[in-house]
Amino acid sequence: MSEHRQALEKQFARILGEYGAAISRLAFSYEAVASVREELVQEIALAIWQALAHFRGDCSERTFVYRIAHNRGLSHVGRRRPAHQPLEELEESEQPVDPRPHLEEQVARTDQRAQLMSAIQSLPAIHRQMIVLAFEGLSHAEIAEVMGITENNVAVRLTRVRKALKDALGVRP
């Protein structure tokens, strides 16, 4: 195996380790069904691998990963056909497992989280992307870089998306 390939594989493994959880969360916002979501997560990872050899550092690694992940998520939304979703799978999808202890606390958290997830999934795809990037801790400048819009635009739209999210959660101002 060539040195270049080895270096790429090392970089890829590091990226998966570093961003694996973020990619899974992001896939959550694009797909509610667990089995399809797992497939989507793998496809995002595959797309990152395919693009990695051409990555020349024009943007930060974080921007690179989020761009690929969201673009792959958007194509998933655009190409999927409404399929029959098994009820058990959907229920399972809406309640992700939290490995932390304290049962009551965990139930309350799971409930809140399920509500947040369902509210995010009810938003239009681009707004989902924007709020998810904000949740992942990206600055306005980084969100603008991922999405290809201006920072001002991000600030204005994020305010509207937050309002839409609050409405979806049923939070009164």
Add this chain to the structure above:
Amino acid sequence: MEDRELDSWREQWSSVAEPPAEFQRKVQQRIKRQERRFVLGNLLTVIAFLGMLIFGVFMRHQSIWMGTGWGTGICVLVFVSAAYRIWIMRGTWRPQTQSTRAFVELWHKRVTARIRLLRISMYVSLGWIIFCAVLTAANWATIGQDVGAHPKAWVVLLVVCVLMQYPVIWYGAVWLRRRKLAELNEVRKIMDEMDGKSLP
């Protein structure tokens, strides 16, 4: 300034889902599978290319009435297919690494082009049927003798080519076009969202 609401959402969000079990191993397996498929695909293409080329050259030297036409047609088809595959393979610009706006705009262009291509190919296939019918009628003096000599073989050829193959191609193109139109609607919706048309 402290933003408690956002922090609380972030906390709930960040506790969601770890990567699926054996995520890295499964991805590695998919990469290996894809690479094997890529090598196998290229190998099969080369074999098919050479096979078709030999067949085309062989047909060109046959003295039967269709020999030259068939041979030339196959050779041209093989070269066009090979050029198309190379053109696809060298597509190094990966839209997925671009910003969402650039990606969606390119996606829109590609879906529109694909729909246009499908529409054209439907007309071309219709034109091809008419062309074949006209060619057959013009050469009926020669073909008619062959039909008279092997009527069963010609009936089979007619059923396979006209009654089965063309409807399959036609309905396949219609089905694909319908899917692409649905995709185009989705892309347009995403573009509208991108332009901020879906929130108050």
